[in-house]
Amino acid sequence: xxxxxxxxxxxxxxxxxxxxxxxxxxxxxxxxxxxxxxxxxxxxxxxxxxxxxxxxxxxxxxxxxxxxxxxxxxxxxxxxxxxxxxxxxxxxxxxxxxxxxxxxxxxxxxxx
Amino acid sequence: xxxxxxxxxxxxxxxxxxxxxxxxxxxxxxxxxxxxxxxxxxxxxxxxxxxxxxxxxxxxxxxxxxxxxxxxxxxxxxxxxxxxxxxxxxxxxxxxxxxxxxxxxxxxxxxxx
Numbered sequence: 001x002x003x004x005x006x007x008x009x010x011x012x013x014x015x016x017x018x019x020x021x022x023x024x025x026x027x028x029x030x031x032x033x034x035x036x037x038x039x040x041x042x043x044x045x046x047x048x049x050x051x052x053x054x055x056x057x058x059x060x061x062x063x064x065x066x067x068x069x070x071x072x073x074x075x076x077x078x079x080x081x082x083x084x085x086x087x088x089x090x091x092x093x094x095x096x097x098x099x100x101x102x103x104x105x106x107x108x109x110x111x112x
Numbered sequence: 113x114x115x116x117x118x119x120x121x122x123x124x125x126x127x128x129x130x131x132x133x134x135x136x137x138x139x140x141x142x143x144x145x146x147x148x149x150x151x152x153x154x155x156x157x158x159x160x161x162x163x164x165x166x167x168x169x170x171x172x173x174x175x176x177x178x179x180x181x182x183x184x185x186x187x188x189x190x191x192x193x194x195x196x197x198x199x200x201x202x203x204x205x206x207x208x209x210x211x212x213x214x215x216x217x218x219x220x221x222x223x224x225x
Contacts, residue, residue: 006155036215043116043201044156044215090155099144099205101213103155 002027006091006104013111019064019078021107023091026072031093033074034101035066038088050074086111115139116204118216127225131189135202135216138183142204142214147176147187150199150218159200160187192223 003026013019025031035047046059048066056066063082067075074091088108092101117136125131133147143164148156162169162176162185169176175188189196202216 041121041217043118043217044203046213092155099146099161099213100158102158103148106153106155108153 002093002102004091004093004102004104006089006107008107009105010108011110013081013109015083015111016080019076019081019085019109021076021089021091021109023074023076023104024072025074025093028072028093028095030071031095033068034092034094035064035074035076036090036092036103038090038106040087044090048076081111083111085109114217115142116202116214116216118200118202118219120219121217122220122222124222124224125192127194127223128191131187131192131196131221131223133187133189133200133202133219133221135185135187136183137185137204137214139204139206139214140180140183141206144205145176145178145185146203146205146213147174148201148203148215150201156201189221192221194223194225197221197223 005024033050036044038044050056050068053068064078088106090106091104094101115138146161147159149159150156160171160174160176162178167178178185199218199220201218203213206212
């Protein structure tokens with residue numbers, strides 16, 4: 001069966017500090033991978049998606065970047081965090097052209 | 113630009129009754145619609161979906177209805193159970209596959225025992 005891992009579960013970082021969130025998927029090959037952010041009281045905003053190693057598409061201009069160094073690994077990064085980067089970050093995967101996405105447990109990021 | 117709108121931030125229903133969650137969209141190019149359920153501090157889980165070529169899809173207690181002319185879909189839960197209390201997200205996808213999925217802001221459902 002497929003599983004998706006995200007860590008850390010919670011993170012408190014000062015403004016201006018770097019960020020690295022990691023997501024890994026097990027039990028599937030060549031997944032499509034996604035990073036979403038959920039701000040307080042808002043829906044899920046797609047930040048990045050990837051259809052393969054090294055292939056990253058960005059949906060919104062922002063202070064964040066993403067990388068996919070391995071088939072089942074997706075990393076969300078920032079060089080300098082802003083207060084507005086606070087939120088709940090979710091990684092998700094899907095297979096091929098499937099519409100259903102499967103989400104990880106999320107990371108609660110608070111920038112202080 | 114909110115292409116997918118869930119206008120009710122919350123809904124309270126008595127156990128055993130029907131819960132109806134609504135969703136409106138603006139882009140007629142959406143070809144697939146999904147509902148996700150989310151508990152606090154967890155990621156959303158896929159619940160049920162419907163293709164734009166259908167107007168109804170049923171899975172146990174959950175039924176999704178699609179009205180394309182009104183650009184409206186709804187999720188019916190019958191009978192509602194306390195364990196259904198969660199946030200429900202409506203989502204819509206374009207025919208590029210899952211890559212362009214737009215989520216609504218969510219509706220928090222409370223099912224009272």
